[in-house]
Amino acid sequence: xxxxxxxxYPDHMNLYGDRGNVLCLQARCRWRGIDLEVVRLGLGDxxxxxxYDLVFIGxxxxxxxxxxxxxLTEVKGRALKEAVEAGVALLAVCGGxxxxxxxxxxxxxxxxxxxxxxxxxTEHPGPAAKRCIGNLVAQRxxxxxxxxxxxxxxxxxxxxxxxxATVERGFGNNGRDRTEGACYRNAFxxxxxxxxxxxxxxxxxxxxxxxLERRGVRDLLxxxxxxxxxRAQVAARKLALEPRKxxxxxxxx
Amino acid sequence: MLRTAxxxxxxxxxxxxxxxxALPGLLVERVAPGLVSDLSASLPHGNILVTGTNGKTTTARxxxxxxxxxxxxxVHNRAGSNLLRGIAAALVQGTAAGNxxxxxxxxxxxxxxxxxxxxxxxxxxxxxxxxxxxxxxYGEVDTVAQHWRSALTALPAGSGVxxxxxxxxxxxxxxxxPGPVTYFGLDDPGAALREREAAADFVECPACRLPYDxxxxxxxxxxxxxxxxxxxxxxxPQVRATSAHNNGPAGTAITVQTPGNTxxxxxxxxxxxxxxxxxxxxxxxxxxxxxxxxxxxxxESVRSAFGxxxxxxxEGRPVVMLLxxxxxxxxxxxxxxxxxxxxxxxxxxxxDLTADGEDISWIWDVDFEQLAGTTGAVVTSGRRAADMxxxxxxxxxFETHRRDDAGVxxxxxxxxxxxxxxxxxxxxxxxxxxxxxxxxxxxxxxxRILSRLGMVRPFWETEG
Ligand SMILES: [Zn+2]
Numbered sequence: 001x002x003x004x005x006x007x008x009y010p011d012h013m014n015l016y017g018d019r020g021n022v023l024c025l026q027a028r029c030r031w032r033g034i035d036l037e038v039v040r041l042g043l044g045d046x047x048x049x050x051x052y053d054l055v056f057i058g059x060x061x062x063x064x065x066x067x068x069x070x071x072l073t074e075v076k077g078r079a080l081k082e083a084v085e086a087g088v089a090l091l092a093v094c095g096g097x098x099x100x101x102x103x104x105x106x107x108x109x110x111x112x113x114x115x116x117x118x119x120x121x122t123e124h125p126g127p128a129a130k131r132c133i134g135n136l137v138a139q140r141x142x143x144x145x146x147x148x149x150x151x152x153x154x155x156x157x158x159x160x161x162x163x164x165a166t167v168e169r170g171f172g173n174n175g176r177d178r179t180e181g182a183c184y185r186n187a188f189x190x191x192x193x194x195x196x197x198x199x200x201x202x203x204x205x206x207x208x209x210x211x212l213e214r215r216g217v218r219d220l221l222x223x224x225x226x227x228x229x230x231r232a233q234v235a236a237r238k239l240a241l242e243p244r245k246x247x248x249x250x251x252x253x
Numbered sequence: 254m255l256r257t258a259x260x261x262x263x264x265x266x267x268x269x270x271x272x273x274x275a276l277p278g279l280l281v282e283r284v285a286p287g288l289v290s291d292l293s294a295s296l297p298h299g300n301i302l303v304t305g306t307n308g309k310t311t312t313a314r315x316x317x318x319x320x321x322x323x324x325x326x327x328v329h330n331r332a333g334s335n336l337l338r339g340i341a342a343a344l345v346q347g348t349a350a351g352n353x354x355x356x357x358x359x360x361x362x363x364x365x366x367x368x369x370x371x372x373x374x375x376x377x378x379x380x381x382x383x384x385x386x387x388x389x390x391y392g393e394v395d396t397v398a399q400h401w402r403s404a405l406t407a408l409p410a411g412s413g414v415x416x417x418x419x420x421x422x423x424x425x426x427x428x429x430x431p432g433p434v435t436y437f438g439l440d441d442p443g444a445a446l447r448e449r450e451a452a453a454d455f456v457e458c459p460a461c462r463l464p465y466d467x468x469x470x471x472x473x474x475x476x477x478x479x480x481x482x483x484x485x486x487x488x489x490p491q492v493r494a495t496s497a498h499n500n501g502p503a504g505t506a507i508t509v510q511t512p513g514n515t516x517x518x519x520x521x522x523x524x525x526x527x528x529x530x531x532x533x534x535x536x537x538x539x540x541x542x543x544x545x546x547x548x549x550x551x552x553e554s555v556r557s558a559f560g561x562x563x564x565x566x567x568e569g570r571p572v573v574m575l576l577x578x579x580x581x582x583x584x585x586x587x588x589x590x591x592x593x594x595x596x597x598x599x600x601x602x603x604x605d606l607t608a609d610g611e612d613i614s615w616i617w618d619v620d621f622e623q624l625a626g627t628t629g630a631v632v633t634s635g636r637r638a639a640d641m642x643x644x645x646x647x648x649x650x651f652e653t654h655r656r657d658d659a660g661v662x663x664x665x666x667x668x669x670x671x672x673x674x675x676x677x678x679x680x681x682x683x684x685x686x687x688x689x690x691x692x693x694x695x696x697x698x699x700x701r702i703l704s705r706l707g708m709v710r711p712f713w714e715t716e717g
Contacts, residue, residue: 011455011464015385015393017617020647027647061393134611148612195617198643228646231666232639239605239636 001220002035003211006047008057008076009068010040013096016150018058020195021091024204025054032222034208043067047076049083053211059094059193062106069099069112077115084117089210090187093196097181097189098122098153107152118182118189119160120173122153135240136170136192138180145180145200146236147192155191157182164190169240186210199236201229289337292344293357293373298325300357300373301537302366304401305381305423307582308530309360311522312381314555315534317358322551323543329358337365340373363397367404378408379415379537381529383422384473385454385615386579394454398422405430415536417529418490419475421456421465427488437529437536438490444497444525445469445476450584450620458485472525472588473581492536497528499592507531511539518549524589526582565708567678567687572708574689576696577601578609580618586690587623596685599628600677601645602635602670602695609692613637621648630680632665634673635695642666670695671702 007022022038029036036054041047060068072080084090098104101120104112107127114121129152136149145165154174157163163173164181172180172191181190188207190196197204201224209221293300303313317327328347330339340359348355361369363386370378380401385394405414405426414430417423418438427434449470457464458480465478465486479486491512498506504521507528520531531552538548565572575590577583590597605611625648633641642664645651651663665680667673674689681687691699 014455016612017614020614020617020644023617023647027649061395063395148614150612194612194614198617198647199640228639228643228664228666232643235637235639235668 001033001212001215001217002037003029003053003208003215004037004039004051005054005056006052007038007040008047008055008096009042009060009064009071010058011042012064012068013058013060015059015061016094016148016193017195018093018193021056021058021093021197024195024197024201025056025208028201028204028208028224031224032220034212034220041076043071044075047079047083049079049086049088052083052088053214054207055080055083055088055090057090057092057096057100059096061095065095065099065104065106065112068095069104069114072099072115073113080115081117084185084187087186087210087214089207089214090117091197091207092117092187092189093193094149094151094191097191098151098155100187100189101155101182104153117187118184119158120155120182120189121158122155124153132171132175132191134170135236136172136180137168137237137240138165138170138172138192139168140165140203143202143206144233144237145190145192145196145203146233146240147190147194147196147199149191149193151191155182160184164188168237194236199229199232201226201233289341289344289372290374292348293340295348296328296355296357297353298356299376300359301377301379302369302373302375303358303360303379303381303533304363304366305379305417306363306384306386306579307585308381308526308533309362311527312379312530312533313358313360315530315552316379316537318551318555319534319538319543319548320356320358322547323541324354325356326354327358328355330360337361337368337372340369364400367400367407370404370407374409375412376409377413377415377537377540378405379533380417380423380426381533382417382420382473382475382581384579384581385618386610394422401426408432413540415533415540417475417533418488419471419477419529421474421478421487424488425459433540435492435536435540436488436490437492437532438487438494439471439475439497439525439528439532440490440493441496442469444528445471449474450581453581458483460485472585475529490536492532492539494528494532497525499523499525505531509535511535511545514545516545516549518552521553521555523593524585526585565703567681567708570681570683570685570687572678572681572687572689574691574696574699576693577619577690578692580615583616583619583690584623587620590688591623591627593686596682597628598630598632598677598681598685598687599624600632600634600673600687600689601641602673602689602691602699603633603637603641604635604692604695605637606694608694613640616641616644619644621645621650625649629682629685630665630677632667632673632677632680634667634670635692636668638666638668638673670698674699674702 026036092100099114100117101114102116103114103121105123107124131152133150138145161182161184163179167178167180303309317329320327330343413433415435416427418436453474456474461482466481468477470476494507494509496508506519508517563574575586605613
């Protein structure tokens with residue numbers, strides 16, 4: 001069995017250990033005897049909607065958002081939307097998630113048009129506003145999601161997308177409505193990194209399950225020994241919920 | 254005021270609380286902000302600032318050795334508390350007796366550089382490298398680069414800079430800089446990697462916005478680079494290493510050409526990253542026109558900087574502690590371990606306190622894969638012990654791991670540092686080396702535990 005993953009803009013959108021998400025998908029396939037081919041698609045490379053079972057796009061620094069936004073709308077946009085409509089599993093993290101909404105309004109400068117995969121928009125409340133930084137815990141229909149968030153923009157969902165999860169601790173989409181991330185068909189956007197997939201192995205397997213199902217394969221998602229994954233997830237939630245204490249010198253030294 | 258600060262430093266040291274290296278400085282900074290400027294301005298030989306993501310502490314130590322060798326009295330914030338209050342503390346303690354040979358040498362972290370420039374008005378600024386590090390604390394590499402550019406424009410007229418020619422970010426700061434620029438770089442193709450590491454930041458020509466072509470890559474994004482479009486690229490370094498040879502635990506033999514001399518140094522520190530630290534120190538010496546005779550011997554006498562390659566003995570078995578704090582630095586540490594002979598047990602202690610970086614995602618950018626299958630027992634510890642174990646699992650440490658009788662080896666996950674250290678020491682077979690790889694706050698805690706076990710003295714007592 002062979003699956004193909006399109007890793008979009010790996011050189012430009014690779015903040016915060018995003019590579020861990022790809023390593024995780026590869027390993028969990030390998031452990032099940034599935035061959036996952038990772039195809040790196042950069043600026044200017046065309047995207048062939050029929051060629052991929054999975055799509056991943058990570059977060060990037062502000063300066064790269066402009067070029068990636070342009071490439072998304074002008075080069076890959078149409079085919080990528082086609083793939084999403086066809087039910088391809090897609091995961092977009094942080095900056096990548098923002099660019100898949102309708103627009104991103106930066107702290108200064110003109111709006112960046114997004115691809116509109118998600119019925120959502122993101123606005124930066126201005127250079128004086130605090131970034132949303134810290135551990136994030138959210139619940140998705142009984143599935144716990146943990147990670148770290150670090151974003152200046154606040155994302156607001158429209159009726160055409162559903163939240164990925166409900167925030168238990170942290171900011172999530174905008175720090176106000178307790179939503180985190182977005183879903184549309186089999187496309188998922190999230191502010192969770194850390195990396196996201198290794199510590200959220202159930203969600204990882206959910207993505208792989210979608211990809212396998214589309215290929216008509218149901219029995220390859222064999223259970224794995226997830227003792228360490230469970231332990232890391234539980235520990236991350238516990239640390240996220242612990243009261244924050246700060247001593248100016250003991251911690252810094 | 255000065256007496257109060259010194260007294261408080263003594264009290265906090267005596268009470269065993271964190272060594273007291275930063276507390277008096279904190280008070281000075283709060284109570285008399287002008288004092289830092291006044292004290293630093295009173296040093297007759299001026300001030301030097303050293304910054305960079307990796308290697309500040311070691312480089313500052315090497316520079317201090319050169320300055321002392323030149324007969325200067327160095328006021329230095331040595332204990333690794335490299336924030337502004339560390340500078341204040343060093344000045345309060347160091348400018349005490351009339352000091353007509355005094356020179357200030359301050360390591361500052363990436364984010365505090367602009368503030369430090371305003372306070373101490375340096376005559377020379379040494380910029381080592383800029384890698385991604387603690388994005389939650391320092392912001393993106395671009396933001397830090399922007400801070401550095403503005404810090405350079407704030408330097409007093411006539412001030413010089415020492416820049417790493419092999420780091421495109423750092424080297425670009427020399428273009429159009431009005432004062433003297435001394436570049437250092439590595440010119441030994443034998444030390445190059447075959448391909449760039451995953452942690453390397455994507456680096457492109459700022460004018461053309463095209464990726465640089467690399468003919469050589471040393472580590473991270475350090476190497477020999479050139480823009481194929483406009484031809485701009487690595488500047489020719491005045492201080493260059495023509496060969497760097499790793500002698501394992503014994504350190505590194507490096508031959509360096511300076512404008513007036515060729516010198517071979519047997520640096521008692523492992524790894525290519527320390528070759529860069531040496532180059533930065535010798536370039537600083539060249540910029541200040543320090544005497545070159547005897548410089549190699551002065552540097553060879555430097556002991557490993559605190560936490561950056563300390564060696565201990567546990568019942569006759571070697572224990573080596575190497576600080577890890579960001580992807581590029583950690584990759585260098587792993588490469589050093591990989592190249593050392595013998596059986597290796599590993600303990601990695603990952604904390605997520607402010608000084609470590611609360612965001613631990615950086616471990617996914619580290620190539621832990623390069624040690625897969627080469628280690629014996631593995632212990633992970635610290636507040637993020639489980640995350641660390643998970644990273645090692647996905648790096649293949651346990652799939653391709655040596656098997657014991659019971660089958661596949663698993664990591665021992667013990668968040669409590671003392672329990673973990675005792676376990677790791679207990680598991681260490683004779684003939685094997687234990688590598689302790691802690692993040693910053695875990696290193697401080699481990700050092701306290703090692704000191705309690707009688708293996709080291711507290712670091713503020715080992716300072717000379
Ligand atoms: Zn160019």
